[in-house]
Structure formats: C-alpha cells, structure tokens
Amino acid sequence: MPDPFPEDSPRLVAEAMPGDNAAPESVGELSNRLKRMVEGEFGRVRLRGEISGYKRAASGHVYLALKDDAAVIDGVMWKGQAALLPFTAQDGIEVIASGKLTTYPGRSKYQIVIDRMELAGEGALMALFEKLKAQLGAEGLFDQARKKSLPFMPRTIGVVTSPTGAVIRDILHRLADRCPTRVIVWPVKVQGAGAAEEVAAAVRGFDALEPGGALPRPDLVIVARGGGSIEDLWAFNEEVVVRAVAGCSIPIVSAVGHETDTSLCDHAADLRAPTPTAAAELAVPVLADLRLSLDAYAQRSERCARRYVERGRERVEAQARLLPKRDALLGPQRQRADDAGQRLDRALERRVTVARGELDRTAGALRPALLTQRIAAARQRMDQTFKLIEALNPKHVLDRGYALVTDRTGGVLSSAAAARKAGALTVRFGDGEVAARVEGTAPKTYAKPTPDQPTLL
Template structure:
C-alpha cells in the first residue's frame, strides 16, 4: 500500500516461517488414505501420495522405515500413516515424512490377500499337480519357527509321543519387521543343505506359527515366503495359525495342517500302531504259510493214495531186465564160441610148414623184383657196348641226332669211363646209306 514501510520477506525467509509454523502447529499426525503414485528410488527411499475423495498430500519414507513395513505397499491400498508434517521449500509443497505405516483395517488386508493370491496363483505357485507327496517315515524333520514359543514345544512333544524322530530347528521371527525375510531364508537354507553334510538334510519341513490376527500372520502372506515354499524341493507342511486361519503359505505348501500339533501328527505315523501292524502282518504271514503247508500236505497225501504201487510200476521193467539178462548170456556164449573158432584157424596158419612156404614165396617175389630193378638200371646196357651221349655244357642227355648237332660238344659215357667228343660233320647214318634207293620208273618215249 502507499506509505507502507514494512520490510519485504525473501523467499527463503517465508519458506522457513511456513516450515516452522506447520511443524509447530501439527507435529506428529496420523493420516488415513489411499496410496497413489508409489515409487521406490534406487537409494531405497519411497515416495508416494496419500489421497481421499477430495485432497492429496505427498509423503516420503526413508529407506530404514520402508524396509521395516510388514507388507508390500502398492497403489490402491488403504493405509494409516504416522509421521511428521513438514514442508519442502524447494517445491513450495508440504508433505508428511512417514515413520510408520499399517493397513487400514482387516478389509484392506483381505483385499490385498486376494490380490496376491490371484497374482501368484496365475503363475502356478498353487497348482495341485506340483504338490509333492510326504515321506511315510522321515528320518529328519526340519522345523522353521520361533525357538521360544509354545509351537516348537507342542511339535516336539507330539513327535515324541507318536514316533521319536530327529528334529532340526531353524529359529526365526514369525512376526514383525524382517520376519518374512527370515522365514524365506530358513526355507531356502534347509533346501540348500547337502545330503552328506554335517547338518543332516531334512526329509520333511514344517513351517509353523501360533494363532493371531491377520496382521500377526501377515509375514506368511508375503511374496518372498510364498515363493520360497513353492521353490523348495523338500516336501513341506504349512501350519500357520489355528484351524480357521488361512495364509498364502498354506496354498503354496505341499500340505496344510490346521495347527502345529496337527502338523506333527501328519508328519509321522504312530510307532505303536506300526509295531502292532507289523506284529499282525507277521502273525498273518505265519498263518498263511502254515495253512499253505497243511494244504500241500493234504494234496500230497491225496496224490499218494491214487498213485499205483511200486511193484505194479516196476514189474514190467523188472521182467524186461530179466529177459535182457538171459539174452545177454546167450549172446556172450555165442561170441565166445566164435572167438574160439577164429583162434583155432589162426593157430593152424601159424604152423612151421605153412610159415616156411609163405617165407619162400616172399623170397621169390623179392628176387624177381630185384632182377627187374637191375635190368632197368641205366648203366646196364653199357656192359653190352652201348654208350650214353650227353651234352657237355648243359648236362642233358642227347637222345636224337638233332640234339647232338645242337649241342656240338658232347660227352660219351662208356662202361669204364667218359670221352669228350665234338660233332665235326653231319650226314646220313650208315643205316641211311645201306637203305636201298627206290627204283625209278623208265621214262616212256614220246610216240608223236
């Protein structure tokens, strides 16, 4: 206004006064509203808006607070946020710094429950076909629960009463900040144990917690727990809450137990009943074996009564044996007589005169063969003036005149030695000269 001498505020001064005014007037407040524009920064801080039908306020949760929220905030979820109302001078906006967040009533939790159930069910985490059968008599049972509550005592007592079994407990928090992560790590830790390690790998897992409100049991509805149960290769029983309580862990597990005590009953049979059953089966087996033996004896006796007597069965065979014995004796006598006759003939052929006659005939045949061999000797004709002609160089016998002419140098074998010769002239033999020439027919004079 004209004449106004009031000093002007700087923007920072005004923002600071507004900040002090807002923080001093409201301090800590509790707001109920619907989450909108939910974002989680890389630093871990969460930025969101809380709104109702007529207004919207910005909100921020620092990383430490955001990690402690027992559920997964998301758009559309109605919550109650407790925190400090302040301003952000850089944007001239007021906001709430959230220090605690909880769901706004059971209806909101159930809506979130149904939404998570539909989402995870669509991925097949609750499929019945993926359920694994429980072992009949597990040697080691792993239990994921609080080590100080009544739940673990009830499980151990029930197992001791029914069938004492080795139990390995993985202690976890079952409620509050970080409980869902601990439960998931315990399940995956049991599943990662080697079969031959220092800590025995369980044949069966029990995830258990006592009863409580839906908020108390919410850790077992968290996605991290449900996925750990669905991925576990060890058969798993979920025993969360009382009989009327249902969690998403129950849907993902291989079997749901209404209570932790019931889980112990489902895990093992009653040892006394097993012993009674074995004793009954043993007695029945003995009775069956005895009855089978008795019936076999009866059937054998019945067969013995209808079988023919031994003498009746063996009579024909005995008669045939006697006949064969008699025939064998006669055959031996005939064979012995024949042998005697052959021996007599052979003995007669061995008399001295017969032997001398055969010896003389053999000598004559031998002398005849000797004479024949001597006459066939190639040097025998040399004694009668014949000579044996041989080619000197080749050593082959020249049997014809043509062979002698071709050899030129000859060697003549006589009775008392050899003489070398050479072919000087080739002409007709004396036989050819003495052979008369054929008479020639006189030529007929020409009459014309």
Template sequence: MSPECEAGFDASGRLLAEERAGDNAPPLSVSELSAQLKRTVEDRFGHVRLRGEISGYKRAASGHIYLCLKDDNAVIDGVMWKGGAARLPFAPQDGVEVIATGKLTTYPGRSKYQIVIERMELAGEGALMALLEKLKAKLSAEGLFDRSRKRPLPFMPRTIGVVTSPTGAVIRDILHRLEDRCPTHVLLWPVLVQGQGAADQVARAVRGFSAMQPGGPVPRPDLVIVARGGGSIEDLWSFNEEAVIRAVAECSIPVISAVGHETDTTLCDYAADMRAPTPTAAAEMAVPVRAELVTMLKEQGLRMERAVRRGAGQARERLEMQARLMPAPDALLAPQRQRLDQLSDNLGNCLRHRIGDARAHLNQAGGALRPALLRQHLSRAAERLDRLRLRPDYLTRVFQDRATAFDRLSRLFVSVNPDLPLQRGFARVMAGGRLVKTVADAEAAGAVSLHFADGAIAATVEGGALPSPLEKPQSQAISPVPRPSRKPREGGETRQQDLFS
C-alpha cells in the same frame, strides 16, 4: 506518449517499483517466502495422523517410498524415507486404506506441500483383509497354490526341519509328540514368528533348509515344518508376506504348514504341501506311530511264516506223490551194473593184447638200427658241413673288391668338388647367392662377387662386351698345344694322368 507516461507512471499504477513513505513490508524473494511457508507448516503441523487410500505407490532405487493419500475430495503427496520403509510390517499397495503418522512439510521446488511419513498402519481389519485377498489373488494367478504342485509327504522321514521360535511352546509340543509317536532327528532353525523382520527370517530359514546338500556335515531334512501358535491376524501376518509364500512354494523339500489353531488360515497354508490345524497335528502327520508299526510288522511276519509253512507243506505233499510214481533205484541201475561187470572182465584181456603188439613193433624198429647205417649218415653230414665252411681266401677276395670300389668312389668325390677348379686359377661368379652362368645374368645383377680359392671379392659389371676367348684374330697363328708326356708305369707300362688332379 502522455505526460504521465513520460513522468514514469500512468493512471493505473507505477511502472517502476519505488518505496513509499510508511511502507514497512519490504519485498521478499521466492526462496524467502518458500522458507517462511516451510517453517510455518512444519511448526503448525509437526505431528499429524492422516487416514486415506494409497495411490501412485512407487519404491525408488534408493529405498525411499513415494505415494499419494486420497479420499473422496482431496489428495496429498507423501514420502517415506528408506529407514522407515524398511520397518514397515506390510507391503503397501495401491487401493489399501492406511493411517499415516508423520509431519507436514513443503517442497519449494514445486510449490507443493506433502507429508513425511514416519509410521504407516492399515486402517482396520477390513483393510488388512482386502490386502490379504489382493495378494492371494495375485499369487494364485501365478499358480503357487495349484494342487498339481503338492508333493506327498515321506512315510518315515529320518530328519525333520522345524522353522519356529526356539522359546515358545510350539517346539516343545512338536518334540513331545514326535517322542511319543516315533523318535526322529529334529533340526531347529530359530526365527521370529511375529513382528518386524519375522517374515524375512522365516523365508531365509525355509530357503536354508532347501539349499542343504545331501551327505553334508549336517543331515538334510526329509520334511520341513513351518510352525507357530495361535493369534490374531496381525500376529500371524508374517506368514502372509509374499517372501514367505514364495520361499515355501519354491522349497525342494515337502513342507507342512502349522501356523495358528484350527480356525486360523494364512497364505502359507495354501503354498505348503500339507496344512496342519495345529503344530501338534503337524508332528502326527510327519511320522507314523512306532508301536503301530511294530505291531504291523509282527502281524506281517506271522502271516509270512504261515504262508511259508503252508507252501512247504504243499511242496512236501507233491514230492511224496511224485516219489511214489518213480521206479525203484535197483531197477534203474541193474542194467548199468551188469554192463560195468562185463567191461571190467574185458579190460584185462585188452591190456595184454595191446602190450604184446607194442613189444613186437619195438623189436621190428630196433632191428633196423645198425652201426654201418649210422656211420654212413655221419659221413654224408660231414661232407655237407665241409662244403659250407667259410675259407679265408674267399673273405680276402671280397674285402679287396670292396676296397677297390671304395677307392673309385673317393676319387669320383674329389673330382666333382666345385672348389677344386678354384685352386687351378678359375673363379666362381655369384650374384645374390645364385651362380651367374651367362653375360645377360651378370648385366642384370649389376653387382657380383668373385670367389677364388683363397677368398671372395665384390665386383661391378660395366657395359661393353669383351671379345670371346674362343674368337682369335685372323693373322694370329695358333700354336700347337703340347701333349703331356706319359710317365712309364712300374713294370715298363705308361699310365694316363688324372684329368682332375
């Protein structure tokens, strides 16, 4: 290492920063320099107007707009906050030339400068028409302007919905024209027709009419007219907004677009089912002329009356011709009248013969009814009744047989009672709710319960088998079992004792 490096500097400069005498420029931090640049730029360019083409347009979820303004040789970043973006009279798109008004500022995080846009306008009518053509091509590609989507207008709508300004001359012209042609019920949805918020109000009005249900408190329109007076392209721009076009195309009610005068054309005209050159013409398209309808109805009524009269006359002529060909009524009824007279004469004779035959049959049947036969029949019936009559001795015998059978069943029920042997000193061995029948079952259970007549006790099974009670020692004598003595029955007979008593 050279002596200069050992001393802390070299020939080209110092290694360590040191303050020199007369140096009045202290070092700045990056943040301090960025802050000074920001103040300088904002003070110098506090209000600027830039003309350029939009590029990289993006609307954030927060509502802020980020874009770039460029020309042939330069580009500058731009931002428009949510409040200013909501007041834009048009929808920005890439490639549209605009004039942006705002102030320049810096963004220290990236060492870049940008313009904070407060107001943005289209740069001339050419830019506005370019934006219009671009939006028209986009919506046309989606099929919103197809002829197949157009619906026929109702011949005579009961209710007409009008979307326009309530204070302009348009609504008065429409009402007057409808009154002259055919008075109709009109619903007015008041909206702004130009300026900020006009497009949103028009779109909401069209969707509001479409959402109304038939049979509600307010009658649902059969036809909707979107109307506005004439003006420049800027005045009519609200009816070129995408929100209005989509609302008109999606409306479930036929729509007539009457925006501007005959030479004015908006995208709303393409989306509607019918375009009217003026609002007055829209009223003429909406309803027919009442006087012409009355005249037409009268003419149709006269034609119908003449047709009915002509048909009735022709039918009368055909009927008269047929009547002349038919025979006279007397000739048709003469044979039937003769037959009726003949049948009338034969009716009396037939009735007399029938009465005579009935009287002879009655006399024959009455002679067979004799008192002796009736008494004999009653005697046989009494004998049969006596044989069928119930006797008390028969019922008594049946009751005794039933009582004897019931007594046998009662004794059998008592004899099969499982608790009866317990009263004679036996015990019932149970293990886990089950009856123990063998020694093996008892050893397997280990713990058992012995049930006696007066209760139950727990017991433990121990090993070692006891001698069977049936096995007797050889030397033990078997004593005879005394036989029970029979008691004599009543009347001197003996009766066997009950085994289970």
C-alpha cells in the same frame, strides 16, 4: 496534466512504490515461511486413506500418495521406517498413516512424512490378504501339481519357529512320543518387524544345505507358529515368505496358528497342519504301530508261506491219486518179463540140443584113422615142398659150376657192362669166393664148356 504512469499500471522495470516499506520476497523465502507455518500449525497428524502410486526408490525410501473421494496428499517414508513396516504396502490398500505434515519447497507441495503406517482395520487387512492370495495364486504358487509328497520316515526334520515358545516344545514332545528322530531348529521371530524376512531366510537356509555336509540337510521342514490374531500371524502372509516356501525343494509342512487360522504360507506349503502338534504327527509315523505292522506282516508272510506249502502238498496228493497204482502200472511189464523168461528158458534148451547134435556130428568126424590119414597127406605135401626148396637153393646151382658175380658192396652184377663199370669184382663159387678185376674187353667168342669146367657168364 495527468500522470502518465499511475501506480496500478504495469511497468517495465520494478521500482519502489510510495508507502511500500517491504522488499520483495524470494520464492524460497515464501516456501520456507509456508513450511514453518504448516509445520507449526498442524505438527503430527494421522490420516486415513488408500495407497496410490506406491514406489520404493533405489535408496530404500518409499514415495506414495494417500487419497479418498475428496482429495489426494503426497507422502514419503524414509528408509529406516519403511524397513519396519509389518506388511508389504501396495496400491489399493486402505491404511492409517501417522507422521508430520510439511511442505516440499522444490515442488511447492505439502506432504506427510510418514513414520508409522498401519492397515485401517481387519477389513483392510483381509482385503490385502485376498489381493496377495489372488496375485500369488495367479503365478501358480498354490497349484496342487507343485506340491511334493512327504517322506514316510524322515531321518532329519528342520523346524522354523521361535526357540522360546511352547510350539517347539510341543513338536519335540510329540516327535519323541511317536518316532524319535533328529530335529534341527532354525530360530526366528514369528511376528513383528523383520519376522517375515527371518522366516524366509530360514527356509532358504535349510534348502541351501548340501547332503552329507557338517549340518545334515533335513528331509522335511516344519514352519510353525502358535495361534493369534490375523495381525500376529501376518508375517506368514508376506510375499517373501510365500515365495521362499513355494520355491523350497524340501517338502514343507505349514502349521501356522490354530485350526481356524489360514495363512498364505499354508497355501504355498506342500501340506497344511491345523496345529504344530498335528504337524509333528503328520511328519512321522508311530514307531509302535510300525512294529505291530511289521509283526503282522511277518505273521501274514509265514501263514502265506505255510498255506502255499499246504496247498502244494494237496495238489501233489491230488495228482498222486490220479496216477495209476504201482501194481497196475508195472503188471504188464512184469507179465512180459515172465513171458520173456519162459521163452528164454525154452530157447536155451533148444540151443543146447542143437549144439549137442552139432558136437556129436563133429566128434564123429574126428576118428583117429581119419586124423592119421590127414597127417600123412600133410607130411607128404611138406616133403615135396622141402624138395622144391632144396632144388631152388642157389648153393646147389653154384655146386653145379655156376658162379655169382657181385661188386665190392655185394650188389649182384648181371651184365658185362655192369662188371666193366664196377671194375673190382667178387666171384662166388660153390666152395668159396675169388676177387677179380676187369682188365679189358674180352673177345666175343663163346666156347662150349666142358662138363668139368665152369664158364664165367
């Protein structure tokens, strides 16, 4: 009878098979065996490929893939090595990565743990350069409209460069020759790991200084480095440097490398200088030339002022020549004055003659007989006037028997009613006064007065 369960047939529950002396492995055990095999077989490797899927995690680790036309391999770079990269890695850049080949059991994939990564030759470096240039240029960081004018004579110049190289000595020497000014050096590394971050921090540090602070804020900043290969100058092509230079509110002169070298820092700066020495020449004018220019301006100003005065004098003289001569201008007035004088003399003579005639006529009327006659007539009129005054004198009226009745205040009483009201009276006669009092109302009888007896009215 055949076996109902042959050895190669599937079973519901796993059982040990005859001749099978090995226990089944776990997935983790197999993954670890593969990991040891791969690491033992390959060890360190160098791979050339194009970066794809570049990503920096929050932890600082970098995850990417390297690919070519035939295959793709995952890669990882831990935080410490990623911080030392001399360039900013990104997708599409061809690199040569060195590291240890291993597996990642969690995903059953093999990968390379990269501890060093370099660009695959100058071609790849230039490709990265052009890519960064196009990317940052599209953001407007290189636009001419953003660039600021340099100050004519900066009082303080900030220099971002290595403190030990020949660059700073050349800049200081050239500034001292042309126009001595205050220089503040911010020392940085100019190549290698961390150089880009230091240069960017220096530019931002100068920009953050407050005017009037303990450390003077520069009026101009020079970012400088000596010549070298494109690899040596690469720190000045990093995005962090370009953004710091483009965002600085202080005018910046970039002097990176020699005349034929061009960096992205040059494009972002307000002005590019072919060499550090040329940057110093562009930063300040020549003091001796300024003095000569000032002297020339002073001489020109003096000549202009003198010429202005001379031309004014010429205009005045020309105008004076057009004016009439004094004798011609005053001749008619002089003649009119002479005519008026002559007429005045004749008028005075005529007036004297007339006055003499009037005097003669008046003197003829002033004869003594005429004056005596006039005096006699005037005396007669005066005598008559005195007689009239004497006749109207009240005292003479009182002497003729009339009396003047007044009250105690001297007021004249002209009626009986006024006398009764006054009560006390004063009666004035020609030879004196008599006090009287009203005792009642007298009967209205009128006696004819005698010539020798006055009647009280």
